[in-house]
Amino acid sequence: MSRPLFAHIDTAALQHNLSVARSHAGQGRIMAVVKANGYGHGLARVAHALWATDGFAVASLDEAVQLRELGWQKPILLLEGIFSADEITACINHQLTVAIHHFEQIHMLQAARLASPLSVFLKLNSGMNRLGFKPQDYLNALTQLQAIPACGDITLMSHFATADDDYGIADQLQVMQRCFSQLSYPVSIANSAALFRYPAHHGDWARPGIALYGASPFAEMTAQALGLRPVMTLHSQIIGIQMLNTGDALGYGRAWIADRPSRIGVVACGYADGYPRHAPTGTPILVNGQLTRTLGRISMDMLFVDLTELPTAQVGSTVILWGKGLPVEAVAQAAGTISYELLCARAQRVPERDIA
Numbered sequence: 001m002s003r004p005l006f007a008h009i010d011t012a013a014l015q016h017n018l019s020v021a022r023s024h025a026g027q028g029r030i031m032a033v034v035k036a037n038g039y040g041h042g043l044a045r046v047a048h049a050l051w052a053t054d055g056f057a058v059a060s061l062d063e064a065v066q067l068r069e070l071g072w073q074k075p076i077l078l079l080e081g082i083f084s085a086d087e088i089t090a091c092i093n094h095q096l097t098v099a100i101h102h103f104e105q106i107h108m109l110q111a112a113r114l115a116s117p118l119s120v121f122l123k124l125n126s127g128m129n130r131l132g133f134k135p136q137d138y139l140n141a142l143t144q145l146q147a148i149p150a151c152g153d154i155t156l157m158s159h160f161a162t163a164d165d166d167y168g169i170a171d172q173l174q175v176m177q178r179c180f181s182q183l184s185y186p187v188s189i190a191n192s193a194a195l196f197r198y199p200a201h202h203g204d205w206a207r208p209g210i211a212l213y214g215a216s217p218f219a220e221m222t223a224q225a226l227g228l229r230p231v232m233t234l235h236s237q238i239i240g241i242q243m244l245n246t247g248d249a250l251g252y253g254r255a256w257i258a259d260r261p262s263r264i265g266v267v268a269c270g271y272a273d274g275y276p277r278h279a280p281t282g283t284p285i286l287v288n289g290q291l292t293r294t295l296g297r298i299s300m301d302m303l304f305v306d307l308t309e310l311p312t313a314q315v316g317s318t319v320i321l322w323g324k325g326l327p328v329e330a331v332a333q334a335a336g337t338i339s340y341e342l343l344c345a346r347a348q349r350v351p352e353r354d355i356a
């Protein structure tokens, strides 16, 4: 017998969210970001559901090869490009598109004497200071790329640090426009937050990730308000019940003390499944579709919920950790993190399962 914990992946919701993203992208194409095993949803399942996209973006060659093995023939972008020269042959064989973000990568291409063309996204560091060429180096990098005989299609790329918050994109957008405006190449700049909040700047290739999985990129706006539907629902069950008297302590560290006679449910889900250990007492959770709260410390395989106000809940009652009826953003916020981290953290031991 297996544990009652599983993830349901709603592929119809993925398709729906893709069409919502498309509606913001106008004539622009969509590079669906499926790195980190499709944000924890399962790369193959996500890819099949998003087959109507124009391209996929991943973080590693392995992921790109998996997509090719599924039969995907359209563009695949390696967001960080190649990590060493020995990846170039595979990139050419699989017709991958590589981000180029520092001169070392250009030197690798120069030295490789490519047999057939390799498409590139040339990355500008417009202010995030993570990957990319400084504005003053950008034209030089472009000139060097253009001089490589087998350099294929070129797209201009940058990434926003604050498209989701009050700071906005004006500063970075100005840098991008200054660097890109003289050049006649396609442009790729928008993540989910930029695509939804600044649709006028969707560019030729938008790169939405989180929105496709039905979570909001914004602290201030729900996914529902953006027209998105949750894709991953994490299901489990109550596997034990304890009755506590006032003053009784619960779990590791006696981290919660009953302030009234309490009925406690034990749920089969813990931090080894990807539930955040830092979720404090009071983190929202659904039992039989009703909202209640976690109590005390999260264990490796189990956590506690308050059933005092839910007298009909019993061993075997269904629990939803996040997803349908309980946005993953709400759980993330309670635990001091973001939806991305929770979705990506789903452990391998939590299987995907369909629900009747």
Ligand SMILES: *Cc1c(COP(=O)(O)O)cnc(C)c1O
Residues within 6 Å of the ligand: 033, 035, 079, 159, 190, 191, 192, 193, 207, 208, 209, 210, 211, 217
């Ligand atoms: C992960 C990533 C994205 C997608 O970001 P979301 O906020 O999930 O939409 C886009 N571009 C780059 C470069 C990324 O690394």
